Amino acid sequence: MAKEDDRFRSGHEGDREPLFATRRRTGGLIAFRIFAASVFGCICCVWLYRVVQPLEKDENRTGIFRFIWLVMLILEIWFGLYWLVVQSLRWNPVWRSTFTDRLSRRYGNDLPRLDVFVCTADPVIEPPLMVVNTVLSVMALDYPPEKLAVYLSDDGGSQLTLYALSEAAEFAKTWVSFCKRFDVEPRSPGAYFSSKSNVLDSAAAAEVAELYREMATRIETATKLRRVPEESLLKYDEGFSQWDSDATQRNHATILQILLDGRKKNTVAIPTLVYLSREKRPEHHHHYKAGSMNALLRVSSKITRGRIILNLDCDMYANNSKSALEALCILLDEKEGKEIAFVQFPQFYDNLTRNDLYGSMMRVIADVEFNGLDGNGGPLYIGTGCFHRRDVICGRKYGDEEEEKESDEIQEIVEPEMIKPLASCTYEKDSQWGKEMGVKYGCPVEDVITGLAIQCRGWKSAYLTPKKEAFLGVAPTNLHQMLVQQKRWSEGDFQILLSEYSPVWYAQGKIGFGLILGYCCYCLWAPSSVPVLIYSVVTSLCLFKGIPLFPKVWSSWFFPFGYVAVAANAYSLAEFLWCGGTLRGWWNEQRMWLYRRTSSFLFGFMDTILKKLGVSESAFVITAKVAEEEAAERYEKEVMEFGVESRMFLLLGTLGMLHLFCFAAAVMRLVMTYKEAEGDLQTMGLQFVITGVLVVINWPLYEGMFLRKDKGKMPMSVTVKSVVLALSACTCIALS
Numbered sequence: 001m002a003k004e005d006d007r008f009r010s011g012h013e014g015d016r017e018p019l020f021a022t023r024r025r026t027g028g029l030i031a032f033r034i035f036a037a038s039v040f041g042c043i044c045c046v047w048l049y050r051v052v053q054p055l056e057k058d059e060n061r062t063g064i065f066r067f068i069w070l071v072m073l074i075l076e077i078w079f080g081l082y083w084l085v086v087q088s089l090r091w092n093p094v095w096r097s098t099f100t101d102r103l104s105r106r107y108g109n110d111l112p113r114l115d116v117f118v119c120t121a122d123p124v125i126e127p128p129l130m131v132v133n134t135v136l137s138v139m140a141l142d143y144p145p146e147k148l149a150v151y152l153s154d155d156g157g158s159q160l161t162l163y164a165l166s167e168a169a170e171f172a173k174t175w176v177s178f179c180k181r182f183d184v185e186p187r188s189p190g191a192y193f194s195s196k197s198n199v200l201d202s203a204a205a206a207e208v209a210e211l212y213r214e215m216a217t218r219i220e221t222a223t224k225l226r227r228v229p230e231e232s233l234l235k236y237d238e239g240f241s242q243w244d245s246d247a248t249q250r251n252h253a254t255i256l257q258i259l260l261d262g263r264k265k266n267t268v269a270i271p272t273l274v275y276l277s278r279e280k281r282p283e284h285h286h287h288y289k290a291g292s293m294n295a296l297l298r299v300s301s302k303i304t305r306g307r308i309i310l311n312l313d314c315d316m317y318a319n320n321s322k323s324a325l326e327a328l329c330i331l332l333d334e335k336e337g338k339e340i341a342f343v344q345f346p347q348f349y350d351n352l353t354r355n356d357l358y359g360s361m362m363r364v365i366a367d368v369e370f371n372g373l374d375g376n377g378g379p380l381y382i383g384t385g386c387f388h389r390r391d392v393i394c395g396r397k398y399g400d401e402e403e404e405k406e407s408d409e410i411q412e413i414v415e416p417e418m419i420k421p422l423a424s425c426t427y428e429k430d431s432q433w434g435k436e437m438g439v440k441y442g443c444p445v446e447d448v449i450t451g452l453a454i455q456c457r458g459w460k461s462a463y464l465t466p467k468k469e470a471f472l473g474v475a476p477t478n479l480h481q482m483l484v485q486q487k488r489w490s491e492g493d494f495q496i497l498l499s500e501y502s503p504v505w506y507a508q509g510k511i512g513f514g515l516i517l518g519y520c521c522y523c524l525w526a527p528s529s530v531p532v533l534i535y536s537v538v539t540s541l542c543l544f545k546g547i548p549l550f551p552k553v554w555s556s557w558f559f560p561f562g563y564v565a566v567a568a569n570a571y572s573l574a575e576f577l578w579c580g581g582t583l584r585g586w587w588n589e590q591r592m593w594l595y596r597r598t599s600s601f602l603f604g605f606m607d608t609i610l611k612k613l614g615v616s617e618s619a620f621v622i623t624a625k626v627a628e629e630e631a632a633e634r635y636e637k638e639v640m641e642f643g644v645e646s647r648m649f650l651l652l653g654t655l656g657m658l659h660l661f662c663f664a665a666a667v668m669r670l671v672m673t674y675k676e677a678e679g680d681l682q683t684m685g686l687q688f689v690i691t692g693v694l695v696v697i698n699w700p701l702y703e704g705m706f707l708r709k710d711k712g713k714m715p716m717s718v719t720v721k722s723v724v725l726a727l728s729a730c731t732c733i734a735l736s
């Protein structure tokens with residue numbers, strides 16, 4: 001303790017300087033607020049139009065017309081309010097920058113222990129070679145190796161993963177020292193050696209590359225054959241003998257293997273490396289990733305007990321070797337840093353194509369919205385690329401005395417057999433694990449709800465976006481997977497809204513109002529699907545039927561509608577370009593928002609309701625990180641991938657056809673009654689535009705349904721059903 005105090009009292013002045021700085025926006029912010037106010041003014045005019053207009057000339061607005069009017073009124077109120085909520089993310093953004101040089105001057109190698117948790121769950125869709133690349137990249141982080149430990153949790157309970165990890169443990173001895181000696185970036189050997197530009201041109205590099213290639217081949221061969229080579233089984237018998245002969249993915253004992261033990265005196269300084277596959281039994285719920293995180297928290301507390309914890313998905317390799325130091329600049333800062341519980345880095349990907357066909361990057365969320373959240377109290381915890389304080393994630397409240405800082409020396413070496421019970425199925429029975437301790441259970445987005453609970457205990461969080469992306473993962477490479485992933489997210493966030501930790505009631509008074517609104521933006525993804533669906537369908541069908549929904553193009557009431565539409569889209573485009581996107585990328589993203597809202601979010605919404613009624617359970621569908629060759633080629637060429645039969649595609653197909661039929665019918669009417677055409681365009685102008693845009697944005701869908709022949713096209717059955725459904729809907733409407 002004395003030593004700690006000295007560190008802050010003595011030393012040169014410079015040592016008292018903060019370790020990070022927070023920058024707010026000034027000039028631009030005022031402009032933005034004025035702009036937002038103008039949009040809101042027009043939104044109010046839209047509401048006003050809806051309220052006064054039917055009263056003006058109401059002769060035949062009875063029955064169905066009155067109903068449509070009411071629907072439009074309600075939806076526009078919803079959109080207006082939702083727009084308001086979203087502004088909270090732009091109201092008060094902040095950017096953080098760190099001073100790693102000050103950190104090293106003040107602390108040198110005297111840093112807290114850092115435990116990295118990497119989670120994997122399935123050796124088929126999460127290839128072991130990818131997983132070990134992630135592991136190797138964090139082992140080589142710029143951090144004192146004796147203070148660093150990497151834990152791999154394998155929910156797949158697979159010998160292949162342990163085999164790959166044992167290969168990696170060997171290779172790490174070369175890799176880590178090579179990285180540090182030549183300061184290479186990135187530190188995932190796979191990513192490093194496949195980038196042509198920055199690989200060192202030296203004998204040492206060539207040698208390491210060769211070693212890596214040999215290892216990669218061995219791992220890939222084993223993965224392909226689904227068999228660990230005989231000699232390795234013998235060599236690492238201590239590990240493999242822990243598998244019972246009848247062990248399966250869902251039913252096996254705890255397997256714990258310390259592959260590299262930094263607690264013992266080693267000749268080479270190398271981070272500790274641990275493999276854990278917690279016990280699984282069919283009669284016990286394993287709580288997916290949250291369950292494995294909690295097992296890791298307990299197991300690691302008996303091995304290295306890092307004060308700081310970094311959580312990574314198995315596909316997220318460290319792309320910037322300084323990220324741990326950057327995060328520590330925040331967590332170790334003596335003033336402002338003290339109230340920060342976790343430091344979140346954005347989730348970026350290294351497999352995106354130029355125009356990000358599936359809008360995976362969520363550019364605006366990462367580069368605008370999360371900075372906005374940070375200004376309001378802190379970003380969400382998004383499950384990966386996040387540095388936590390161990391005692392906080394384990395339940396410590398803000399203001400509670402921090403646990404007596406045990407010196408970072410390890411007191412005693414506990415043998416694995418003594419630790420294994422901590423990862424058993426029954427350990428958590430009647431405990432607070434999954435509730436007040438550790439990562440929370442029962443929600444498909446365990447991360448977000450855990451972060452919210454931490455913030456409700458009085459903590460803040462911080463968001464860091466260094467120029468060189470800290471971590472890079474694998475984004476879904478086909479439409480269906482993307483939609484399934486988004487369904488899980490929207491469903492989980494919506495469940496939070498309805499849960500006992502709801503940002504709306506539970507968080508009231510515990511976190512700021514701005515942050516509550518920020519959470520609501522995401523928690524309302526699922527329910528926002530319904531208004532979008534109804535609005536688009538009603539607009540198209542009314543166009544088809546010749547029922548005008550919006551003011552005449554030349555009337556003054558048209559202005560607010562036009563202004564809101566143009567301003568909102570122009571702003572969104574500008575923001576997207578400002579974040580470094582392309583025009584096409586923006587267009588693709590708009591399509592994806594439409595698809596997410598009308599499929600993922602809608603099913604997420606319905607399934608949540610069903611779950612609340614006790615009809616169904618939500619599961620965690622893991623996102624595949626590999627694609628078969630032809631599909632991967634199409635992805636590279638940015639050709640949209642359909643290929644599977646799914647209820648999501650059926651819905652998207654039906655809606656796409658509906659808009660097409662309605663638009664075509666309306667255009668035909670226009671052509672045939674060309675004398676009145678002008679009047680029609682006047683009264684229906686905006687509807688033509690809306691449905692027209694919907695048709696244009698759906699172009700890749702029509703291609704997939706009718707024009708393509710490859711394997712990624714829409715399955716014939718889905719196409720046929722969609723056409724039949726859309727035609728029947730149009731026929732019903734036409735006859736009614």
Ligand SMILES: O=c1ccn([C@@H]2O[C@H](COP(=O)(O)OP(=O)(O)O[C@H]3O[C@H](CO)[C@@H](O)[C@H](O)[C@H]3O)[C@@H](O)[C@H]2O)c(=O)[nH]1
Pocket residue numbers: 119120121122126153155287288289292312313314315347382383384444445446447485488489492620621622623624
């Ligand atoms: O039973 C399980 C299921 C998943 N995982 C791991 O959890 C991670 C995330 O799974 P993935 O299928 O890649 O989901 P994503 O949608 O890409 O993940 C985001 O969203 C999840 C919540 O929905 C968070 O848990 C993740 O951290 C966050 O990156 C992966 O490393 C998996 O191996 C487990 O360890 N056990």
Ligand SMILES: [Mn+2]
Pocket residue numbers: 313315473474623
């Ligand atoms: Mn993932």
